[in-house]
Amino acid sequence: MAPDSAGAELVAAGLAVAAVVALALTWDTGRGWRRAALRSVALLLCLATTSATALLWLNRQVETYPTWSDLFGGGGDVAATHAAITPVGAPSGRRAGRVVRLTVAGRTSHLTMPVYAYLPADYGRRPAERYPVIEALHGFPGSPMSWLRRLGVSTMLDREIAAGRMAPTVVLFPYITPDPARDTECTNLVHGPAAETFLTVDVPSAVESQLRVRQDRAGWGLIGYSAGGFCATNLVLRHPTRYAAGASLSGYSDPGIVVGDGSEHTFNNDDWRLRHLPVPAVALYLACARSDPTAMRDTAALAGLVRAPATVTTEYVDTGGHNGPTWEAMEPPAFDWLSGWLGRPEG
Secondary structure, X not given: OOOOOHHHHHHHHHHHXXXXXXXXXXXXXXXXXXXXXXXXXXXXXXHHHHHHHHHHHHHHHHOOOOOHHHHOOOOHHHHOOOOOOEEEEOOOOOOOOEEEEEEEEOOOOOOEXXXXXXXXXXXXXXXXXXXXXXXXXXXXXOOHHHHHHHOOHHHHHHHHHHOOOOOOOEEEEEOOOOOOOOOOOOOEOOOOOEHHHHHHHHHHHHHHHHOOEOOOHHHEEEEEEOHHHHHHHHHHHHOOXXXXXXXXXXXXXXXXXXXXXXXXXXXXXXXXXXXXXXXXXXXXEEEEEOOOHHHHHHHHHHXXXXXXXXXXXXXXXXXXXXXXXXXXXXXXXXHHHHHHHOOOOEO
16 A cells, blocks of 8 residues: 555544544543643544544655655665566556656766656557657656556547557656655766756666667657756756757746756756747747636746747647646646657657
């Protein structure tokens, strides 16, 4: 029973109810200091179980700690080493893809983390094909499990590919930070993890050696939601020789953290980059809900700054906010758009 499961949340809620019942039953038990001590213990149990229930509910929403070892500092999936590609999801139908897990031991970033990969249904039937790749970046707090469980990305990809709106594509779901409690915004933090290097150098290198994917710029793109949306636009602007296109769902224009070298105000600030540096020949897709004020402001500002040779497409939804249902609704057109900009599978 994982800490992001409904079962764990129900157990915690049950214990909280039991603690309240125990408090009521023992309130007048004993005398003097024994009564005071018993009441104190019962009250602490009530507070502890109620807090645990609330925290498990929150973790289930954002998928920050998918394993108990992650939660208690044992490293878990983020630091684990998996020697080979490991099946994660079995195909649900004849035209369904599958999700596998591989380990990226970053020679440049010195980070070792698992990466989940969606392989389209055609992957196992066309051994000569090399497929385009999309790196899908999660928000903070969060993990790749948010894409795979909460946003139902595998089912959506199966549907879009089967309908011909997407080309068969390998989609990667890496961690954007080795520490679930430390936000990197996909940057190389001074005296911290080199998340940008891991995502843009080590992940492509490892995936190109382990999976049948295209290795040219036209075959690689980025997508992300919330913090991952900032990551997608920032990384495609910073690495235009690696990626051809990037899609941001409810993203923003600056990392909102201290990188350590001041670059949150300059080179890691998309607004600043578009104003002061040459614009690369990349394609950007910027989407958000109109009721999401920060994302709406930054999306409109960035769209207004994009100039040739870059291109920009904007998409706004009238309802929703900065949340999972909004991102789930924006997923299909964003992935379809990305697929249209990337190269097709080639043999």
